[in-house]
Amino acid sequence: MRRWALVLALFALLGPACGGGGGSTTSTAGCTGKVAGGPVTVKAWFHSGQGSERTTITSQVAAFNASQNDVKVELVLLPEGNYNDQVKAAAASGGLPDILDFDGPFLYNYAWNRNLVALDNCISPDLKANLLASIVKQGTYAAHFYGVGTFDSGLGLYTRKSVLAKKGIRIPSGPQDAWTADEFTQALKTLQGAGFKKPLDLKINYGQGEWYTYGFSPIIQSAGADLIDRRNYQSADGVLNSAAAVQSLTVFQSWFKQGFVDFNVDDTAFLKGQSAISWVGHWVFADYRKAFGDDLVILPLPNFGKGSKTGMGSWQWGVTSKTKSVDAAWAFINYLLKDQQVLQMTGANGAVPATKSASAASTQFAPGGPENIFVQQLESSAVPRPQTPAYPTITLSFQKAINDILNGGDVKAALDKAVQDIDRDIKDNDGYPVKT
Amino acid sequence: MISSPTKNLKTRVGQDSLVPWLFSLPAILMLLAFLVAPFVLAIVFSFTNLRLLSPIPLRFVGLQNYVRVFQDPIFYRALGNNLLFVVIVVPVQTALALALAVLVNQKLRGVRVFRTIYFAPVVTVMAVAATVWRLLYDPDAGFINGLLGAVSGGAVHPNWLRSTSTAFLAIIIMSIWQGVGFQMVILLAGLQDIPHDHYEAAIVDGASGWQQFRFVTIPQLRNQLLFVVTITTILAFRLFDQVYVMTSGGPLDSTQTLMLMLVDVGFGRQRIAQGSAIAVIFFLIVLSISVAQRRLIREETT
Numbered sequence: 001m002r003r004w005a006l007v008l009a010l011f012a013l014l015g016p017a018c019g020g021g022g023g024s025t026t027s028t029a030g031c032t033g034k035v036a037g038g039p040v041t042v043k044a045w046f047h048s049g050q051g052s053e054r055t056t057i058t059s060q061v062a063a064f065n066a067s068q069n070d071v072k073v074e075l076v077l078l079p080e081g082n083y084n085d086q087v088k089a090a091a092a093s094g095g096l097p098d099i100l101d102f103d104g105p106f107l108y109n110y111a112w113n114r115n116l117v118a119l120d121n122c123i124s125p126d127l128k129a130n131l132l133a134s135i136v137k138q139g140t141y142a143a144h145f146y147g148v149g150t151f152d153s154g155l156g157l158y159t160r161k162s163v164l165a166k167k168g169i170r171i172p173s174g175p176q177d178a179w180t181a182d183e184f185t186q187a188l189k190t191l192q193g194a195g196f197k198k199p200l201d202l203k204i205n206y207g208q209g210e211w212y213t214y215g216f217s218p219i220i221q222s223a224g225a226d227l228i229d230r231r232n233y234q235s236a237d238g239v240l241n242s243a244a245a246v247q248s249l250t251v252f253q254s255w256f257k258q259g260f261v262d263f264n265v266d267d268t269a270f271l272k273g274q275s276a277i278s279w280v281g282h283w284v285f286a287d288y289r290k291a292f293g294d295d296l297v298i299l300p301l302p303n304f305g306k307g308s309k310t311g312m313g314s315w316q317w318g319v320t321s322k323t324k325s326v327d328a329a330w331a332f333i334n335y336l337l338k339d340q341q342v343l344q345m346t347g348a349n350g351a352v353p354a355t356k357s358a359s360a361a362s363t364q365f366a367p368g369g370p371e372n373i374f375v376q377q378l379e380s381s382a383v384p385r386p387q388t389p390a391y392p393t394i395t396l397s398f399q400k401a402i403n404d405i406l407n408g409g410d411v412k413a414a415l416d417k418a419v420q421d422i423d424r425d426i427k428d429n430d431g432y433p434v435k436t
Numbered sequence: 437m438i439s440s441p442t443k444n445l446k447t448r449v450g451q452d453s454l455v456p457w458l459f460s461l462p463a464i465l466m467l468l469a470f471l472v473a474p475f476v477l478a479i480v481f482s483f484t485n486l487r488l489l490s491p492i493p494l495r496f497v498g499l500q501n502y503v504r505v506f507q508d509p510i511f512y513r514a515l516g517n518n519l520l521f522v523v524i525v526v527p528v529q530t531a532l533a534l535a536l537a538v539l540v541n542q543k544l545r546g547v548r549v550f551r552t553i554y555f556a557p558v559v560t561v562m563a564v565a566a567t568v569w570r571l572l573y574d575p576d577a578g579f580i581n582g583l584l585g586a587v588s589g590g591a592v593h594p595n596w597l598r599s600t601s602t603a604f605l606a607i608i609i610m611s612i613w614q615g616v617g618f619q620m621v622i623l624l625a626g627l628q629d630i631p632h633d634h635y636e637a638a639i640v641d642g643a644s645g646w647q648q649f650r651f652v653t654i655p656q657l658r659n660q661l662l663f664v665v666t667i668t669t670i671l672a673f674r675l676f677d678q679v680y681v682m683t684s685g686g687p688l689d690s691t692q693t694l695m696l697m698l699v700d701v702g703f704g705r706q707r708i709a710q711g712s713a714i715a716v717i718f719f720l721i722v723l724s725i726s727v728a729q730r731r732l733i734r735e736e737t738t
Contacts, residue, residue, distance in 0.1 A: 088488060109489070266571075393706075404687075407600070407686055407688050409688050430492060
């Protein structure tokens, strides 16, 4: 008798736990056009990355709160290292805030799981037209607009003009005449001979995480391969483990085998001059610029056969289905997208402004400016990370493969394993059906 | 009024059997809610397709999760590493702890300072200690290679955490350093409990220092040693923090552990169901080893 009561009690516990994993109560209505019912307090989560970003968002929230009386934003800063994990845990336990920022490609999974509210009737047509095409593209899932970034990203090879000139290494002028992979490998060899013991900094110190996918998937894309077959997002087989992918990552592995790569434990390989080339994103620009001034130059990633490719997408804002007021949440995001605010943020973190008008107003990104290459790349050679709810698994599997490869593992075997993981995940989720 | 003594006695007996239950009720409820229920849930989940975040309806998939775990080469790698860790760490750490306990049990001036020093790593947060050790293990700028280089004249230069042949060894060394103080304190308490007249009697019988240690100290420490061995075994199976921080299972899965795999599959890849299957397997392994240990060496009741 008593035993049965216990079993029943346990199943009573089990019931809600199962339900909780699935759909959550959603407010999919979107915006009504005005914030109803006096001052509304909304909570916003932000990844606390670089110090300058942190200071900027804090002052932006203060300025927004002071600028009007309808909406009050409460900002919560969470450590960046495991930010995605924290969001995932909050989504699973129903503890999401009203407003969330998240690393771009996770949007599709959150939207698919109905954690995000569609913002189609929130954003004004003028603002949408003013956004960079890459921002709109990445904020859209299943024909609805779910998220918007105030900046986009840039990825490149940071180096010093003087160092290359001294060794007679060609300096490419833009993505269209990037170094070939062979040329790049040869340059590394030359630089090693010139006294740079470990000429290449790949920011391996960031560790196995989103950086590995963001930073190194352009390698296989430049060779003509990809993370997944983008025609229907149902399989990675024959794409991620194709001959082109294996070949290009074998070249990548050879840089490690030849001892070109600095493991950069203290994050200063390039700044202290141990490395001559640093393969990294826009976020280091301010620090590197301060150290090397006008000698610093940003070059496109090497071309593995099908043209130099680069990553795109950065942190985006979205409104969660847990919010009390979509209008109040949107009011804050809308504020962050004003040119002045966008420029304040991109001035702090070196990222590409998300609006065309802000980009035009910035000398840094205008033609001839030191970071103009990032704008050029976004217009020509940037590849979005796969726009599918399977992204979390794709990125974890690829990261694992990269980690195995840079540690000397068999390239084909590592990629086959990743393909098996990805395809199995898609199948387990019934192909991630789009429900509207 | 005449009271019936037998009735009073009865009610008191009735109360007596209820009161202990009432007192333990909060603890029992907590154990049920936070230990038993989650475990039962894990068993149930392990037969479903449950995912952390997914609108796809729950369904039972039979043994699929278990089959996948047993087909995964990483599982065997992780299990092998856990066993290797236990086989090396349990005896080495226990022996070291005993040696340290005997050392700091001397009646010398300043011995408290040494006790504190040996115990300090235990109270350090593992993640912090692991971060510091990652810097110590740096092949070029780290202290350990600096020391090895100075001693060997540059001949020994292991690439600690980045080489498949040394990464797990590096984890083991660090773990022993971190854990040995805890065992030392338990053994030290045991040492101080040994009545001094045992030693006096041994001396009268003409026992040497080693004989005193072998025939008085060790048998008297039996229960503490048993406890230390059991608890170290269980903790060794739960190896996670230092690996997560220092290598995240790499290079090439050479430092993979069951716990790491569980977190990666269940949380990282959102496959709660398969993670639950790993948890159930993990539980059965640890349980059977603990039971076997208890059978082999029964605790003496003193």
